Structure formats: C-alpha cells, structure tokens
Amino acid sequence: xxxxxxxxxxxxxxxxxxxxxxxxxxxxxxxxxxxxxxxxxxxxxxxxxxxxxxxxxxxxxxxxxxxxxxxxxxxxxxxxxxxxxxxxxxxxxxxxxxxxxxxxxxxxxxxxxxxxxxxxxxxxxxxxxxxxxxxxxxxxxxxxxxxxxxxxxxxxxxxxxxxxxxxxxxxxxxxxxxxxxxxxxxxxxxxxxxxxxxxxxxxxxxxxxxxxxxxxxxxxxxxxxxxxxxxxxxxxxxxxxxxxxxxxxxxxxxxxxxxxxxxxxxxxxxxxxxxxxxxxxxxxxxxxxxxxxxxxxxxxxxxxxxxxxxxxxxxxxxxxxxxxxxxxxxxxx
Amino acid sequence: xxxxxxxxxxxxxxxxxxxxxxxxxxxxxxxxxxxxxxxxxxxxxxxxxxxxxxxxxxxxxxxxxxxxxxxxxxxxxxxxxxxxxxxxxxxxxxxxxxxxxxxxxxxxxxxxxxxxxxxxxxxxxxxxxxxxxxxxxxxxxxxxxxxxxxxxxxxxxxxxxxxxxxxxxxxxxxxxxxxxxxxxxxxxxxxxxxxxxxxxxxxxxxxxxxxxxxxxxxxxxxxxxxxxxxxxxxxxxxxxxxxxxxxxxxxxxxxxxxxxxxxxxxxxxxxxxxxxxxxxxxxxxxxxxxxxxxxxxxxxxxxxxxxxxxxxxxxxxxxxxxxxxxxxxxxxxxxxxxxxxxxxxxxxxxxxxxxxxxxxxxxxxxxxxxxxxxxxxxxxxxxxxxxxxxxxxxxxxxxxxxxxxxxxxxxxxxxxxxxxxxxxxxxxxxxxxxxxxxxxxxxx
Numbered sequence: 120x121x122x123x124x125x126x127x128x129x130x131x132x133x134x135x136x137x138x139x140x141x142x143x144x145x146x147x148x149x150x151x152x153x154x155x156x157x158x159x160x161x162x163x164x165x166x167x168x169x170x171x172x173x174x175x176x177x178x179x180x181x182x183x184x185x186x187x188x189x190x191x192x193x194x195x196x197x198x199x200x201x202x203x204x205x206x207x208x209x210x211x212x213x214x215x216x217x218x219x220x221x222x223x224x225x226x227x228x229x230x231x232x233x234x235x236x237x238x239x240x241x242x243x244x245x246x247x248x249x250x251x252x253x254x255x256x257x258x259x260x261x262x263x264x265x266x267x268x269x270x271x272x273x274x275x276x277x278x279x280x281x282x283x284x285x286x287x288x289x290x291x292x293x294x295x296x297x298x299x300x301x302x303x304x305x306x307x308x309x310x311x312x313x314x315x316x317x318x319x320x321x322x323x324x325x326x327x328x329x330x331x332x333x334x335x336x337x338x339x340x341x342x343x344x345x346x347x348x349x350x351x352x353x354x355x356x357x358x359x360x361x362x363x364x365x366x367x368x369x370x371x372x373x374x375x376x377x378x379x380x381x382x383x384x385x386x387x388x389x390x391x392x393x394x395x396x397x398x399x400x401x402x403x404x405x406x407x408x409x410x411x412x413x414x415x416x417x418x419x420x421x422x423x424x425x426x427x428x429x430x431x432x433x434x435x436x437x438x439x440x441x442x443x444x445x446x447x448x449x450x451x452x
Numbered sequence: 453x454x455x456x457x458x459x460x461x462x463x464x465x466x467x468x469x470x471x472x473x474x475x476x477x478x479x480x481x482x483x484x485x486x487x488x489x490x491x492x493x494x495x496x497x498x499x500x501x502x503x504x505x506x507x508x509x510x511x512x513x514x515x516x517x518x519x520x521x522x523x524x525x526x527x528x529x530x531x532x533x534x535x536x537x538x539x540x541x542x543x544x545x546x547x548x549x550x551x552x553x554x555x556x557x558x559x560x561x562x563x564x565x566x567x568x569x570x571x572x573x574x575x576x577x578x579x580x581x582x583x584x585x586x587x588x589x590x591x592x593x594x595x596x597x598x599x600x601x602x603x604x605x606x607x608x609x610x611x612x613x614x615x616x617x618x619x620x621x622x623x624x625x626x627x628x629x630x631x632x633x634x635x636x637x638x639x640x641x642x643x644x645x646x647x648x649x650x651x652x653x654x655x656x657x658x659x660x661x662x663x664x665x666x667x668x669x670x671x672x673x674x675x676x677x678x679x680x681x682x683x684x685x686x687x688x689x690x691x692x693x694x695x696x697x698x699x700x701x702x703x704x705x706x707x708x709x710x711x712x713x714x715x716x717x718x719x720x721x722x723x724x725x726x727x728x729x730x731x732x733x734x735x736x737x738x739x740x741x742x743x744x745x746x747x748x749x750x751x752x753x754x755x756x757x758x759x760x761x762x763x764x765x766x767x768x769x770x771x772x773x774x775x776x777x778x779x780x781x782x783x784x785x786x787x788x789x790x791x792x793x794x795x796x797x798x799x800x801x802x803x804x805x806x807x808x809x810x811x812x813x814x815x816x817x818x819x820x821x822x823x824x825x826x827x828x829x830x831x832x833x834x835x836x837x838x839x840x841x842x843x844x845x846x847x848x849x850x851x852x853x854x855x856x857x858x859x860x861x862x863x864x865x866x867x868x869x870x871x872x873x874x875x876x877x878x879x880x881x882x883x884x885x886x887x888x889x890x891x892x893x894x895x896x
Binding site: 388393444 | 621838868871
C-alpha cells in the first residue's frame with residue numbers, strides 16, 4: 120500500500136469555524152455603524168478610525184515581534200476589532216495623537232501585558248477609552264454636531280450629548296418636560312442624528328450589526344438582551360416613580376453608548392462569562408451599574424465603567440456559577 | 453416540532469453518500485481473523501484448536517462471565533492459527549484465523565427468506581438466545597445484549613427505545629437496514645419487548661431519513677405497541693441519554709444507566725440481529741457496513757462476514773483512492789482511525805469512512821479566545837475549555853468535581869472549537885485519570 124495513513128483520536132471532522140472568521144464577522148457587523156458615522160461625522164470619523172486601527176495593529180505587531188518574539192498573529196483580526204471599537208468609543212474630532220495613546224494603552228497595557236489574546240481580564244478598547252477620558256477630559260467630551268461631510272475634523276462645531284443635556288439640566292433644577300425640547304426626538308436618536316462617540320450614535324446600524332452577529336452565530340442573545348432588558352426595566356421603574364426627574368426608558372436605550380456597549384463591547388469573548396447563566400447575571404450587572412452611574416453618578420454616561428466593573432467579576436463567575444449539567448438535578452416528567 | 457435533546461449539539465455536513473445504495477452481499481472472504489474481544493466485558497475463551505475444521509455459525513469462543521458473549525465462526529474452513537492481531541482500537545488481542553473452505557453452515561440455521569413474525573419463545577428463552585448467538589449492541593458500543601435485557605431485581609423497565617438515529621455523518625447502514633428489513637426489525641423489537649416484559653416501544657429516527665420513517669410507520673400498525681418518531685437532525689441525537697431525553701423526556705442521572713429511569717435502548721441493527729438469532733437461529737456472524745468516502749468510485753452498504761479484513765471492503769467499493777489520507781472505522785466524529793487495512797471488521801464496525809489527505813489532518817492550534825462555543829456545543833452542558841485546562845495542568849480532583857467523567861466523547865467540542873484546540877484529547881486523558889482515581893479510592 121502506498122498511502123501513508125494519518126492516525127489521530129476522534130473527532131475526525133471540524134466545523135471549519137476559525138478565530139479569524141469570527142473576528143472578521145465582528146468587523147462586518149461593525150460596518151453599518153461605521154458607514155453611518157462617516158455619514159454623520161464626515162472625514163473626521165475616517166481619520167480617527169484609520170489611525171486607531173493602524174496603531175492597534177502596529178503596536179500588537181511590535182510587541183509580538185520584539186518583546187514576545189513569538190509568531191506574529193495580527194492577522195487573526197482581534198487587534199483590528201479592538202482598533203475599530205476604540206474608534207467607535209471616541210468623538211470624531213479627537214486628535215490623532217490621543218487616539219494613538221489610547222491604542223497603546225488598549226493593546227500594550229490592557230491586552231499584551233496579560234499575554235495577548237485570550238488572557239486579558241478587561242476589555243482592551245474600553246481600558247483605552249477610559250484612560251483617554253480621564254487623561255484628556257476636554258477633548259474626550261467635546262462632541263461634534265452631526266453635519267455630514269461638512270462636519271469639520273479639528274474645527275467641528277461641537278455640542279453636548281443628549282445624556283449630558285439631561286444631566287446638566289436636572290442638576291440646574293430644570294424639569295424633564297422642559298429639557299425634552301433640547302434633545303433630539305427618539306426617531307432622530309434611532310437614526311443617529313445626535314452628538315456622541317463616532318460609532319455609538321446610530322441605533323439602527325448597531326441593531327443591523329446585532330442581527331448579523333446572531334445569524335452568523337458569533338454571539339448569543341444572552342448578554343445584549345440582559346443588558347438592554349435590565350436598563351429598560353430599571354429606568355422604567357424610575358420613570359414611573361417620577362417622570363419629571365427621570366428620563367424614560369426609550370431615551371436611556373437610545374442615548375449614549377448603551378447599544379454599542381451591549382452588542383459589541385460587553386460581548387467581547389475574552390472578557391465576558393462563558394455560560395448562559397453567568398452571561399445573564401453579567402448583563403444585568405452591567406445594566407444596573409450603567410443606570411446608577413447615569414442617574415446618580417458624576418458622569419453622564421456609565422456603560423464603559425459598568426462593563427469594566429463587571430469584567431472584574433468574570434473569573435469569579437466562571438469559577439463558581441456552573442451551568443446545570445445534563446443529569447445533575449433530575450426531574451423526570 | 454420534532455423531538456430533540458434540549459441543549460448543545462452540532463450540525464456537521466451529513467455526507468450520506470450511500471443513502472440510496474441497496475445492501476450488497478460481499479462474497480465470502482478467503483480468510484477471516486475473528487478477535488475474541490468484540491464487545492464490552494471480558495474476552496471470550498477460545499474453544500477450537502489449530503487445525504480444527506469449523507462450520508459457518510459454529511461457536512469458536514465461549515462467553516466468560518456474565519458480561520461477555522459467544523463468538524462464532526463467520527466462514528467454514530480450517531483454523532489456521534490462533535494468534536495476536538492489532539484490532540481497530542490499536543491494541544493487540546487474540547484472534548482466531550480461519551482459512552475459508554466452501555461455505556458450509558451449521559444446519560440449525562434457517563437460511564430461507566421467509567419472515568417469521570410469530571413469537572414462540574418466553575422472555576428468558578429470548579435472552580438466552582441472545583447470549584448463545586453472541587448478540588451485542590450494534591450501534592457501536594457493543595455491550596452484550598443479554599445483559600441489557602436482564603433487568604436486575606429492584607429495577608423496572610416500562611418502555612423500550614429503539615435507536616434508528618444514525619446521527620454520524622456518512623453512515624447509512626442502519627438507514628438501509630430499516631428500509632430493506634423493516635418487518636424483521638419490527639419483529640426484533642417485539643422480541644426485545646417480550647424479553648423486557650414491556651408493552652411499549654418507541655423507534656427514534658433522525659428526520660433526514662424520511663423514507664425510513666414513513667416505511668416503518670406504515671408497517672408499525674401490524675406490530676402492537678410500537679410507534680415511530682422522527683427526530684430533529686442534530687448530532688449527537690443518537691447518544692443513548694440524549695435519545696431517552698428526546699423521546700420520553702426522562703433524564704438519566706449522571707453516572708447511572710437508562711434502567712434507572714425505566715427504559716432500555718437498543719439499536720435497530722441489534723433488533724435485526726435479535727430477529728435472526730431468535731427466529732432463524734442465526735448467530736451474529738455478519739453485519740451491514742457502510743463503506744464510503746467522496747473519492748471512492750463505488751461507495752456502498754455491504755453485508756459482511758465478521759472478521760473480513762477492511763481491505764476486502766475497500767476493494768469491493770472500487771479500491772483505495774489515491775488521495776486517501778485517513779481510514780476511519782465508524783463515523784468521522786466518534787470512529788477510530790486505523791493504521792492498516794488488514795484490521796478485521798468486528799461486531800461493532802458500522803462503517804468505513806475514507807477521508808482524503810486534505811481532510812485528514814487537524815487545523816493549527818491557537819489560543820483559546822473564550823468564545824464559549826464548546827459549552828454551547830456540549831449536549832451535557834459540560835465546560836470543555838475548563839476540563840481541558842484542568843487535565844493539562846493535572847488538576848484531576850477539580851476535574852472530577854467538574855464532572856469530567858460524564859463526558860461521552862462525542863467530539864462536539866473539538867468539532868466546534870474555532871481555535872482548533874484538542875479539547876477532547878485532553879478530556880480523555882483527564883477522564884481516564886479520574887476514573888483510575890475513583891477505582892483506587894473504592895479499593896481502599
């Protein structure tokens with residue numbers, strides 16, 4: 120016999136899914152939001168996105184090449200996703216040097232110091248974002264007003280986000296019914312016509328991405344639905360108690376980074392829990408912390424902090440919250 | 453809604469190339485090598501000597517202990533030698549080598565084509581017949597059937613489940629058997645019901661075999677107590693505990709047997725073998741084997757004498773294709789890769805799958821990205837990534853607490869892992885070590 124036979128333990132088949140395909144699936148899911156941000160914020164969005172993606176890839180390459188001295192894996196797509204998400208979380212007029220610093224923190228500090236893909240406890244893009252927010256509070260909170268391709272880059276007209284308008288207004292003693300006239304309508308917010316980070320504004324585009332992620336089986340529904348559901352329920356209760364003091368649940372879902380966070384940031388494989396039960400707890404935790412920060416905290420927006428806080432609990436959840444195994448507690452019908 | 457098991461599972465491409473290939477009878481081979489251990493339990497004891505002339509169907513190795521069974525000669529001829537052989541599992545074991553001379557059957561076997569549906573024997577007699585005829589579970593596990601049919605005192609069985617799922621890709625042996633031997637299978641099911649003293653039996657068939665579902669559904673009214681059920685196409689639908697959950701919604705507790713929830717599962721192939729043993733006095737000397745692979749010129753389903761070398765089957769299917777990189781006994785998810793084609797077909801061989809070289813290797817292993825797809829795929833809700841890490845690091849006590857021994861090694865986790873991690877390899881290592889630990893603890 121002239122064939123040399125391979126002998127290996129079963130299974131002898133593989134589902135053909137790869138890390139790279141999953142990561143590029145996430146990239147595809149992010150495209151609608153990317154296009155809509157270019158539509159609203161013009162070339163500033165392109166500059167920020169390109170510089171973020173490139174610097175993330177370059178930092179990962181440099182670290183793998185010169186510090187790890189291991190095979191280069193930047194083609195696996197994970198640094199590309201981090202770069203995109205980092206860009207999505209900043210204003211579209213952010214100077215390039217700040218973006219590069221953010222990318223460095225995201226890749227070098229939040230990801231590679233822990234050993235790279237698969238080992239980092241905190242979402243790299245969010246670590247980068249929070250670092251920038253604390254270090255460059257002015258630049259990180261001056262939001263260009265959407266003006267399509269006419270939006271300038273560094274000279275863009277800026278305004279407050281709906282969340283900031285509400286927060287400031289309430290602090291100054293105005294009532295919600297007065298403030299509502301100053302913020303975009305829910306329909307405008309759904310389409311993304313409002314100030315905010317470049318990737319978070321268009322709810323419609325993010326939801327298209329969500330549907331794609333679900334159909335392509337990249338993520339399960341558990342985390343996004345539990346985040347959005349808990350925010351909805353929590354803010355609904357507050358709103359029912361006092362609609363003059365607390366914004367309605369729809370506003371909370373559409374404003375700020377809730378959708379971006381719930382669909383793309385909280386579902387990051389490496390930093391989210393691994394079984395459905397923990398995923399729900401994690402999602403609810405993010406929802407509750409987000410609302411607490413938004414309503415009673417110092418910042419108008421709290422999704423990033425909420426996700427990072429819940430990231431810290433993930434190893435604990437993986438160790439102690441177990442799925443109900445088949446044949447464990449038996450109820451026979 | 454089709455019935456199915458509740459969590460996990462994967463959908464590998466079905467590749468049932470031989471679904472329409474009628475079962476062909478393979479010519480009696482020149483010589484056979486019949487291993488003495490073709491079942492789970494103790495090896496049978498050889499009762500023939502070198503130089504003896506044996507007839508087709510004659511006992512050549514006798515059951516030793518309760519969990520064991522008889523082994524019969526599948527050809528007539530002279531015992532050449534009794535020697536060691538490397539079997540499909542890769543281990544050496546004793547086998548009886550017989551050189552074929554003609555094809556003389558022992559005269560108690562009824563070789564006519566008449567279908568006998570009338571049941572004359574009692575429960576005990578049927579069970580004894582299974583032992584005498586060397587019947588084992590033909591779905592692949594090869595557990596001696598008479599043991600499964602003997603309900604220990606204190607346990608009760610109220611329903612028989614029959615496994616016609618055949619959820620492994622490529623394999624079609626059970627499918628063809630259901631289409632071509634429907635009445636025999638249903639009579640076999642009646643015999644099994646009689647043996648177990650139950651009134652009801654359910655046959656579960658994956659919905660991709662609609663022709664078999666409708667064929668058996670049409671025949672079933674003639675056989676009281678038997679119903680036929682289509683099941684969702686999902687691997688591992690045919691795993692025993694998953695099938696029980698899908699058909700009667702009972703969950704076999706971890707570490708327990710189907711009898712603990714009042715049922716017994718038998719394969720359709722086993723039902724056919726029981727029919728032949730009881731109604732036709734024919735011991736288990738041949739079985740249906742699917743020989744398949746996309747490069748084979750003539751893939752098919754063959755009725756093969758036990759002990760026939762795999763090479764003969766590949767020849768009958770058009771010869772070994774140039775591009776063959778791997779030969780698997782069984783299906784691609786749970787089957788065993790063999791290193792040479794002289795390995796004999798045994799009672800548990802349901803198929804021979806030839807994979808081309810480019811499908812024989814594994815993908816490169818990369819980092820775990822904690823995507824949790826292995827947890828999603830596990831039909832038992834085990835955390836494969838964790839079990840692998842624990843086994844890798846030698847943390848076997850923790851692995852035991854994480855229920856590593858529940859794993860049935862269906863391979864869904866490795867199949868689904870996007871990083872190509874050898875999850876099941878490490879789980880097997882951990883599982884064997886933990887089982888050894890448990891045994892040692894019990895001895896103390």
